[in-house]
Amino acid sequence: MTNSELTSRLLRACRRLPVDATPIWLMRQAGRYMAEYRALREKYSMLDLIQSPELAAEVTLQPMKAFDLDAAIIFSDILVPLIGMGLKLDFHPGQGPVIHNPIKTTYEIDLLGTPPAEETMAPTLEGIRLATAELTPRAIPVIGFAGAPFTLASYAIEGCGSKDYAKTKALMYREPAAWKRLMEKLVTVQADYLLKQAQSGAAALQVFDSWAGLALGQEAYRRYVAPYNTVLFDQLNQAGVPVINFSTGTFSYLEDVAACGGDVIGVDFRMPLGAAWQKIGLEFPIQGNLDPMALLADWRDLKYQVDRVLEEADGRPGHIFNVGHGLHQSTPVENVRRLVDYVHEQSSHSDTF
Numbered sequence: 001m002t003n004s005e006l007t008s009r010l011l012r013a014c015r016r017l018p019v020d021a022t023p024i025w026l027m028r029q030a031g032r033y034m035a036e037y038r039a040l041r042e043k044y045s046m047l048d049l050i051q052s053p054e055l056a057a058e059v060t061l062q063p064m065k066a067f068d069l070d071a072a073i074i075f076s077d078i079l080v081p082l083i084g085m086g087l088k089l090d091f092h093p094g095q096g097p098v099i100h101n102p103i104k105t106t107y108e109i110d111l112l113g114t115p116p117a118e119e120t121m122a123p124t125l126e127g128i129r130l131a132t133a134e135l136t137p138r139a140i141p142v143i144g145f146a147g148a149p150f151t152l153a154s155y156a157i158e159g160c161g162s163k164d165y166a167k168t169k170a171l172m173y174r175e176p177a178a179w180k181r182l183m184e185k186l187v188t189v190q191a192d193y194l195l196k197q198a199q200s201g202a203a204a205l206q207v208f209d210s211w212a213g214l215a216l217g218q219e220a221y222r223r224y225v226a227p228y229n230t231v232l233f234d235q236l237n238q239a240g241v242p243v244i245n246f247s248t249g250t251f252s253y254l255e256d257v258a259a260c261g262g263d264v265i266g267v268d269f270r271m272p273l274g275a276a277w278q279k280i281g282l283e284f285p286i287q288g289n290l291d292p293m294a295l296l297a298d299w300r301d302l303k304y305q306v307d308r309v310l311e312e313a314d315g316r317p318g319h320i321f322n323v324g325h326g327l328h329q330s331t332p333v334e335n336v337r338r339l340v341d342y343v344h345e346q347s348s349h350s351d352t353f
């Protein structure tokens with residue numbers, strides 16, 4: 001065990017070791033709800049921030065200065081590696097990300113490149129080095145991340161967010177061989193990118209499969225997603241750092257999600273943690289799962305919902321507190337501060353560490 005593995009609450013929880021208080025970090029902890037972030041966005045586009053190592057590190061550190069969080073997550077977006085594969089990505093204010101040349105034919109799948117991350121994602125790898133240098137003295141890990149192949153494939157095919165995933169599922173069901181080629185290319189690129197984030201200093205990795213569960217039932221997940229996620233997580237065993245497997249909408253087949261791999265299972269806000277543990281077994285650490293919209297409530301109701309999450313976790317080693325999906329841009333900063341401090345206070349048991 002390295003020194004930071006001994007002292008970081010997050011890394012200890014990833015191994016189900018006892019902690020002095022439950023670790024907490026929040027998906028989308030850097031972003032528009034913070035005035036410091038909005039001030040930078042007045043001057044720079046989203047891609048400017050991501051493609052400058054110094055600015056990406058600065059945004060990563062903004063919530064670390066404001067709150068007593070137990071981990072940072074490198075500032076970027078899961079869609080950025082698609083640029084290196086040949087897709088034209090833009091972030092439109094109010095509209096979200098758009099791909100100007102979405103995949104329309106199977107031939108376009110064959111044209112997609114699979115360049116190594118040091119050629120296409122170098123600013124993010126350098127941003128991880130910079131943020132890690134700042135946080136290592138405090139024994140706070142930087143989390144690296146990437147999207148899982150289904151979530152990226154659906155964006156590459158739809159070109160924007162989708163309610164029914166019609167184009168994605170049409171390709172998946174009608175052209176299984178082309179689907180396999182696309183998923184394999186995405187696994188190649190994401191596995192390489194995640195391994196290089198770990199080599200650049202990321203002390204944990206999170207894979208976001210935000211959409212597979214919203215789009216697919218168990219049978220389709222097993223046939224069209226699980227085989228590729230399994231290869232991805234298998235390759236990440238070489239990273240030497242814990243891997244968090246996060247998905248949404250997958251409660252009815254969470255055991256299939258967990259079987260794909262990952263050291264920690266990240267769960268959304270739709271399921272009680274106790275039920276999730278029952279499905280996958282107590283040997284898995286779990287990350288989750290406050291509804292991020294609870295942070296839009298008054299403290300009394302927010303506290304009530306936080307207490308329910310802590311009650312479900314029941315003080316077990318191997319609980320990482322998080323929201324069950326990213327923070328909303330209208331989140332009051334004061335609620336984030338109270339949440340982080342309250343989780344630490346409520347879960348604090350200094351005798352066990």
Ligand code: CP3
Nearest residue numbers: 027028029030031046073075076077078096097208210326
């Ligand atoms: O968690 C973090 O703080 C790390 C950074 C991060 C972002 N997006 C920054 C971001 C991470 C891990 C993501 C993941 C991501 N991005 C996912 C998977 C998780 C999820 O939320 O479902 C998906 C599907 C995307 C794609 C994406 N990026 C969408 C749909 C949007 C538009 C929605 C929105 O909130 O604007 C984005 C934009 C985005 N990604 C912003 C940020 C901070 C807002 C950019 C801005 O306008 O400043």
